[in-house]
Amino acid sequence: MTLFLIAGEPSGDRLGAALMAGLKTLSPNVQFSGIGGPLMQAEGLDSLFPMEELSVMGLVEVLPKYFALKRRIAQAAQAVLDSGAQALVTIDSPDFCLRVAAIVKAARPEVPVIHYVAPSVWAWRPGRAAKMARVVDHVLALLPFEPPLMTAAGMSCDFVGHPVVAEPLATGLEAETLRGHGPLILALPGSRKGEVMRLTPVLGQVVARIKSVHPDARVALPTVRGVAGLVQDLTADWAIPPQIIQDAATKRAAFAAADVAIAASGTVSLELAANDCPMVIAYDMNPLTLWLMRRAALIDTVTLVNLVSETRVVPEFIGPDCRAERIAPAVLRLLDERGASQRDAMRLTMERLGRGGLPPGLRAAQSVLGFLDRKAVI
Numbered sequence: 001m002t003l004f005l006i007a008g009e010p011s012g013d014r015l016g017a018a019l020m021a022g023l024k025t026l027s028p029n030v031q032f033s034g035i036g037g038p039l040m041q042a043e044g045l046d047s048l049f050p051m052e053e054l055s056v057m058g059l060v061e062v063l064p065k066y067f068a069l070k071r072r073i074a075q076a077a078q079a080v081l082d083s084g085a086q087a088l089v090t091i092d093s094p095d096f097c098l099r100v101a102a103i104v105k106a107a108r109p110e111v112p113v114i115h116y117v118a119p120s121v122w123a124w125r126p127g128r129a130a131k132m133a134r135v136v137d138h139v140l141a142l143l144p145f146e147p148p149l150m151t152a153a154g155m156s157c158d159f160v161g162h163p164v165v166a167e168p169l170a171t172g173l174e175a176e177t178l179r180g181h182g183p184l185i186l187a188l189p190g191s192r193k194g195e196v197m198r199l200t201p202v203l204g205q206v207v208a209r210i211k212s213v214h215p216d217a218r219v220a221l222p223t224v225r226g227v228a229g230l231v232q233d234l235t236a237d238w239a240i241p242p243q244i245i246q247d248a249a250t251k252r253a254a255f256a257a258a259d260v261a262i263a264a265s266g267t268v269s270l271e272l273a274a275n276d277c278p279m280v281i282a283y284d285m286n287p288l289t290l291w292l293m294r295r296a297a298l299i300d301t302v303t304l305v306n307l308v309s310e311t312r313v314v315p316e317f318i319g320p321d322c323r324a325e326r327i328a329p330a331v332l333r334l335l336d337e338r339g340a341s342q343r344d345a346m347r348l349t350m351e352r353l354g355r356g357g358l359p360p361g362l363r364a365a366q367s368v369l370g371f372l373d374r375k376a377v378i
Helices: 010-026 038-042 063-083 094-107 128-132 147-152 172-176 193-213 225-234 248-257 268-274 287-296 304-309 324-337 340-352 360-374
Strands: 002-007 031-035 087-091 113-116 138-141 156-159 184-188 218-222 243-245 260-263 279-283 316-318
Touching (some): 002 010, 010 038, 113 360, 193 225, 193 279, 193 324, 243 248, 260 324, 316 324
Parallel strands (some): 087 113, 113 138, 138 156, 218 243, 260 279, 279 316
């Protein structure tokens, strides 16, 4: 059996790698082709082109890359058709992936399409589920309340758990190597070039304000391959020179050792919760993109920990509120209270996402194989 997988950003790369590992466990002869990052490549994927080309977010931000992305969509769709794959598995990045799926379905309607990560129709644009059902047959959901929304739109769907609950955590000894006398601040400006350019200067200003209260504070800044050089340049004048981290082991240690994190919105909030690290969420984007998204929003928070735990304990500073003079006091409060206000919500979030059960990658693989078996593809 050959599967064609597409992931467009680091979070999708992690999902894809775990799914591939699970599939190889359950079906050792499975083969893969497609598009993915370093983690999927380590599992045996020869990426059609660099995944980083697809890591763009925002209605306005995508415009300069429109024609390049359109060419890549056509290239990816043709590669699916040429591969003879028994199924197409698209992983998040719906603006790219579902366009590829539409071309494939138009040419070969019999090819099953499985989408990993349900669209957040509970947050905004609820009509996306029905639109997605035109080209997607089966969905792998990360959040426990999503399957009924997908089945109502006409797709089969399984809750497979969130991979964050199975990711390895640093040992106490490993975390201790990064601890010191002063507080350790984790700065997480994101993985996309646009968000890094917007958030890193703001985080630098926050760090300067923290230093005025905690002169012995230290900063760790985990980043990814595609933006590491940019992060290095943008943090050169920070009041506290950050320890820029790229390798996975040191990143795990930093997440476990940190006293508080200032993070971009997204999956990273769940990584922090898994490590019991209190957090503040800060995010900015093009004003027009922000205005359009807020008009369409169905919820009052963008933080997954708040949503899954059904609390609002993680403070958010979005758009015009993403300013150092507002963010820094929230960080300092968390340092003073040692994150006590967030501990219960973080633990509940992990329980609801599947901690203690089968690894989500294996559950996702079971769902894929079960669906294909029902479709008599295998």
